[in-house]
Amino acid sequence: TVKMKSVFFIELLSVVCFLLLTQAGAKNSEDIRCKCICPPYRDIEGQIYKQNVSLKDCNCLHVVEPMPVDGKDVEAYCLRCECKYEERSSGTIKGTIIMYLSILGLLLLYMVYLTLLEPMLKRRLFGHSQLIQSDDDVGDQQPFANAHNVLSRSHSRPNMLNKVEHAQQRWRRQVQEQRKSVFDRHVVLS
C-alpha cells in the first residue's frame, strides 16, 4: 500500500507538472489578441476588429484597420469603440479536456467491468453457488455502520497478485459499507 500511494503521488505530480508546462510552453501566437468593438456611427455599420497585438498596442488606433472614417472623425469614432486585451492558452485547454475525457472513460470502463462483466465472469468460473455473496454478512445490529466492521480474510499465500486482489476486496467492502450508510440507511449525507 505504500507503493500504491507513492504511485498515486507520482501520478498527481505528473498531472500538475503537465498542466503547468503545457500552458507555459505553448505560447501560440494566436493565443493573444486585442478585440475592438465599434458601434454603428452615422452610416457606417458596427464592426468587430481583432488583431494579435500586445497589451500596450491594444487601442483603437492600432487595431482598427482600415479606418472607416477619415481625418477629424477618427477621434469621435474611436471614443465609442471599446477595446479589450484577451489571452488564452490553447495548449492547456486541449490537454485538460483530453485528460479529463480519458479519466472519465477509464472510470466508465471500470464501472462497466465491476457491475456487469465481473459477476458474469465469476458465475462462469465458479458456478452459481458462490456467486451470491451475502450483502448482509456485515453486522447489522448497530443502527449506524461502523466501517471497522469490514472484515478481511486471512491469506495463506502472500504473493503480489493475491495482495492486489485482497486490497481490492477490502476496498469493495468499504464502498459497500459507505453505500449502505448513504443510500440504504440514510444515516449520513441525507
Next chain:
Amino acid sequence: VALMWREIRSNSADDVTQKLHPTCSSSSSSSSSSCSVPGVSGATPTEEMNGAGNLMDFLDEPFPDVGTYEDFHTIDWLREKSRDTDRHRKITSKSKESIWELIKSLLDAWSGWVVMLLIGLLSGTLAGVIDLAVDWMTDLKEGVCLSAFWYSHEQCCWTSNETTFDDRDKCPQWQKWAELMTGHAEGAGAYVLNYFLYILWALLFSFLAVSLVRVFAPYACGSGIPEIKTILSGFIIRGYLGKWTLLIKTVTLVLAVSSGLSLGKEGPLVHVACCCGNLFCSLFSKYSKNEGKRREVLSAAAAAGVSVAFGAPIGGVLFSLEEVSYYFPLKTLWRSFFAALVAAFTLRSINPFGNSRLVLFYVEYHTPWYMAELVPFILLGVFGGLWGTLFIRANIAWCRRRKTTQLGKYPVLEVIAVTGITAVLAYPNPYTRRSTSELISELFNDCGALESSQLCDYINNPNMSRPVDDIPDRPAGPGVYNALWQLALALVFKIVITIFTFGMKIPSGLFIPSMAVGAIAGRIVGIAVEQMAYHHHDWIIFKNWCRPGADCVTPGLYAMVGAAACLGGVTRMTVSLVVIMFELTGGLEYIVPLMAAAVTSKWVADAFGKEGIYESHIQLNGYPYLDVRDEFTHRTLATDVMRPRRSEPPLAVLTQDTTTVEDVETLIKDTDYNGFPVVVSRESERLIGFVQRRDLTLAIKNARQKQDGVVSSSVVYFTEDAPQLPASNPQPLKLRRILNLSPFTVTDHTPMETVVDIFRKLGLRQCLVTRSGRLLGIITKKDVLRHMAQMMNQDPESIMFN
C-alpha cells in the same frame, strides 16, 4: 471577537493540559504515561482508509495504535493536544544532540508550511481543470466545435474572422447539433431537435454522475460542508476525505454542473480541497497520527477551497473562520492565508477564463450610489432573508422526506427525473438555458452602448456622442420588458427547482443558485427603480438625487446586492460574504450597500429560525455537533442530565484491582459504552480514572496473544504495583498504561450552563459526575446534545452519533 474567543480557547486548553495532565508533562520518554504512547508501532496511514477495529481484525493486520479512534466517534481533543506537545518536546530535546537531529527538528517545524504549499498547488490545479471542463461540457449540450472538438463556444469563435457586430456569438466553426445533423440552422424542426438533444445530453451527464457516485464513492454526494463542519469539530468519518472520494467528486462535479441542474460547485470544491488536505497529511507523521493537528490542516484547506471556487483568497480565509472551522487559533490563520494564496496563484497561472482574471463576475463600472438607494437595498435584504427561510424550511422538509420514505430508495431515478424536469423547463427561457454563472455575470454587468443582450435594449438617443461609460438613464425599449418577463419566470423556476436539487445524491453546492435568485430579483428591482427615476424625475425623492441626463441608477449594482442578500439569508454569513462579494466583483465602492443588505437579510432570517442551511443539515443527520453559537440559558443542573437515571441499571464500572479479564470481556460484549470509569472498589466508589473501550479491547487482545500466563481468570489491575495474590493465581495483567488518570469531573450541583461551556471549549466527549469524591454518574456529549434539543423542544432522539 470570534477569533479572540477561539484563541482564548486554545490558550485555556494549554493551561488546563499542563495543570491536569501531570504525568503527560513530566518526562518525555516515559512510555508508561497515560496519555501518549510513543514507541508503540503506529498505525500506518493506510489504516485510515481501511478502518480498523473489531476484535477479529487483528488476525492479519498490525495492531493499531492505542490512540486511534473508531469510525463515527468523536476524538479526544485534549489527548491529541498533549500527544503533540510530547512529540514536540521530544524532538526539541533531541535536536541538541547532533546536527542531523537539528535538521530534523527544522524540517518538522516547516512541514506545516510544506503541506500548505502542496494543498494550494493541488486545489488550484483541480479547480482549473474543473473550470475548463465545465466550460466545455456545458456548451457540448448545445453544439460542437468542428475545427477542434475540445473548444467551447467562445474559444471556438476566438480566431474566426466571420463574427459580425450583430451576431457577435456566431461563427461557422461552431455549429449547433441540429445544424450539424440536418443542415438546417433555423426553423421549428431545428428548434425541436436542439431541444431534444439538450435534454438528452443533460440526462446522460447526470446519469453518469450518479452512477459513478453510487459505484465508486457514495460519500462524494451532497455539498460536503455540513460533514466537514462536523469533522472539524472532532467527529470521525472514515473514507469521507479519501482518495477515491476526491477523484469521484472532481469528475462527477463537472458532470453535475454541466448537466444544467440548478447547483453550484463551491461547496463541493471545499470538500475537494479538504480531501487534498487529508491526502497530504498522510505524508507527514506529525499530521497523520494526530487527529487534532490534522484538523488544523483541514481548516486551512477549506480556506483554499473557497479561494479557488470564487477567486477570493481573503474571503476564503474568513469563510473558513466563520462557517467551517470549530477551533481557529492564529497559527491556523497564517497557514490558511498561505494556502489560499498559493491556490489562487496556481489557478491564475492556469488561467481558465482566458483573461488573466480569477474573478468570475468582474464589474467594470464605478458609478457612485446614492443614500436614497439604501431603501431598495434594504428591501432586497428583506427579500433575501425571507427567501433564505423559505428555502431552508422547504429543503429540510424535502430531505427529511427523502430520508424516511420510499423516495430515498430510488436515488438514480430521482436524479434523472429532476434533471429531466430542469432541462425541459430551462431550455425555452434563454436566461435559464445558459449556465448559471453566465447568467449572473450578465446580470451584474451594466449596459454600455455596445451590449447586445435583450436586457440592454434601451431606447438610445441617436445623437448622443458620449463615451461608453457615461450613458445617462434611458427609457426602456420593448426588449427590456420582454427580458423582465422572462427573468420573472426564471426567478420562480429557480426558487422552486433548487429546493429539490440541493441534497440529491450528486455533488451539489448552493452558492451559485442562491446568488442567481438574488441577482435576478435585484436586477428586476433595479430596472424598476431606474425606470421610475426616469419617468418621474420630478418627484421629491428623485429630484435631489437624479438629474435628467445623468447616470443615476445602476441596475447591475442592485443585482449584486440582491445576490449578497440571498446568499446571506441562506448561509447566515456576514463578514465573509461581503468580502467574497467584493472580491468577486472588484466593486470596492459598493461595500456599504452589500453590508446593509447582508445585515438586513441575516436579521430577517434569524427572526424565523436560528440555523443556517448547514446547521440545519447537521441537525437533520443527527451529527454530534455542539454549536458555538447556541446559548444555553436554562437553570438545569448536572444531576438532571447525568446517566444513569433512576430507572436505569447502575453505572458500569471497573475496579482498581479486583476485576478479571473475563469480567472485562463480558462487560465489553454486553454493553456498548465508549468508556468505563475505574473506581477503588464497589463499596467506596472513589474515582481513580477513566478507560476507553477501544483501548481496553486492544490491550486485552494484545495481552492474550503476546503475554504468557494471561488467562480469563487473570486479575486486571490499574495500580502501580501488582496486588497481593496467592501464588496459585494466574499472572495478573497491568493496564495502567491505558488509564486516563485525570478525567474531567464536575460535582452534581454544577449548573448545566457551565457543563455545556466546558464541553464546548475543551472539546470533551464525556464528563464524570461526583459528589464528595464518590462517583455518581457520567454525562456524555450525546447526553448534552439531547438535553439541549429537549430544552429547545426538538426531538432528542434525533441525535444519533456519539
